[in-house]
Amino acid sequence: MTIYRIAYKNLLRKKTRSLLTVLGIALSAWVLASLLGFNRGYEWALNRDIDNMGFQVLLTAKGCPYEAATLMLKGGTGLRYLKEDMVRGVAKNPEVTSVTAMLMQAVFDPDKGESGGMSAYLGVDPATFPQAKGFLEFKKGGWFKAPEAYEAVMGYEAAELEQREVGDPLLIAGKNAEAKVVGILKRTGTQDDGTIFLPLRTVQKVFERKGQITGLGIKVSKDANIDKFTERLYDLPDVQVVSMAQVKNTIMSLLSSAKVMVFSIAIIAILIAMVGVVNTILMSVFERFQELGILKSMGAMPKDVFMLVWTETLILCLSGSALGVCLALGLARVTELLVRRLLPYAPNGSLVQVDWALAASTVAAVTAAGLLSGLYPAWRAARVRPLDAIRSEAQ
């Protein structure tokens, strides 16, 4: 017979109460693990989205920085156009390793889906863009080579949606022009999946935007001072310079208030769980007042009684927090769907990353909080004197 077995059996006396306490702790552990997982996952996904852009600085026509950020991360037409010859001037900067010009055009396609939808065409330079996006892999086919070819590379989802294979023709919506699909990309989990890439010249010609671009993607050398470089770029007329660090900071600052709120909810959940633990264990101590006195008459020292009651707390907290992290691990995708609905911007990829290390940390944190709240009931129990128990029995 060990103290652990006695503690476990004690908790079985009031099964419903113990179960509700465990559920309360589980709920707080679930919230905490999901929150920490989100904290880690969101930043990771954002960094991944930014890394997958293939360049560290984006130059667009002057406008709202948030729209520029959206353009970078989600694609879009942009507000204004830049002149393509700006590429040469930018490329002269010593920090620059490569520059690639892009022209984004989006048109409404009435034949898309059941009630029509937007089709995004990104004109890219076949000489520089594939190098900048060297990590892109093809499911089938490859990049177009000729600068003015009527050829298209489709993102994975775009190809699925349009039901196109390599070699199939692709009608450019509303422009009476047709391109041949020469490559289909593998899934990337980024905005590239929904994009149709065409040669820059072709897009300029089809959309009648000769000499115009919507953005310049700039790769800089590793040791470059990006801040100084971007400052210099602002000397160019009517440009908006967005560095990846800026984008990240902008989004993270948008997110920070939401984070504060969710952290507050997690803290409240933990506090409620702690109050639940105190309530359950303290009630159990009061109910067993005489019995604890009898245990002392059997030879239990105050520390034994303290440990017995504290062990009960430990069992509740370990069970609750283990259940909570299992919920967090099992329902991470559901949590993610919920979070995506609430956020102003959510990067692609897994937003809630709960792994075993995080789960173990959550169990440790919640159990520590629970044990802290179990101190007072355990101390009260340890102070019970057998004589008090006998007297209360006599009364």
Add this chain to the structure above:
Amino acid sequence: MSNILEARDIRKVFRRGSEDIAALDGVSLDIEKGEFVSFVGPSGSGKTTLVNILGCLDNPTSGTLKLSGTSIFAPGKALSEAELTRIRRRTFGYVFQNFHLIPTLTVYENVILPFAFFRKEGSLGDVDALLGDLGLDKRRDHLPGQLSGGEMQRVAVARALVNVPEILLADEPTGNLDSKRADEIRDALKKMNRGKGVTIILVTHNPELARAGHRVVELRDGAIRPA
């Protein structure tokens, strides 16, 4: 036979408001090793207070108590709860009116419960034999809820005896039982006293149970009434 307990001029005064109430007023008493002593008397006579002091559950206000010749209580020497616990767990077993069995533990587990906190050298290796002595062998794996009141109290007696105490202190052990169940407890106590030589100190209102012992001590108004 040698004295296991020697109490001299024990006084216990409780304070109620501004008034001092003497629950025990100079009680002196010897109890021999292996003796079965029953304490009787009306409610408020001081018998439970005396037995609590004899059982090292409480300190007297004044007076001395020796346990097997060793001084436990002496003037100006009040013991802490931890010191009393150390003495209690080596020497005493307790049975109270309410059984206080843990409802989710089996009979066997309830009996060996004290081992979770303290196991005296020479404690019972064969708990099943003790259960057999108390007629509980067939109830070994039952939960307390499946037992009669008499059986539950016998489990409490077995629990009190598992660490082989020198003295078994039973305070109204039949208070919650009908006469048939009370007889079961009386027989069990007699068996432990005669068979195992356990000294028994019994507090009871039941005259028949009191007569089961070697000696009946009557208390009245905090003092022993002369026989």
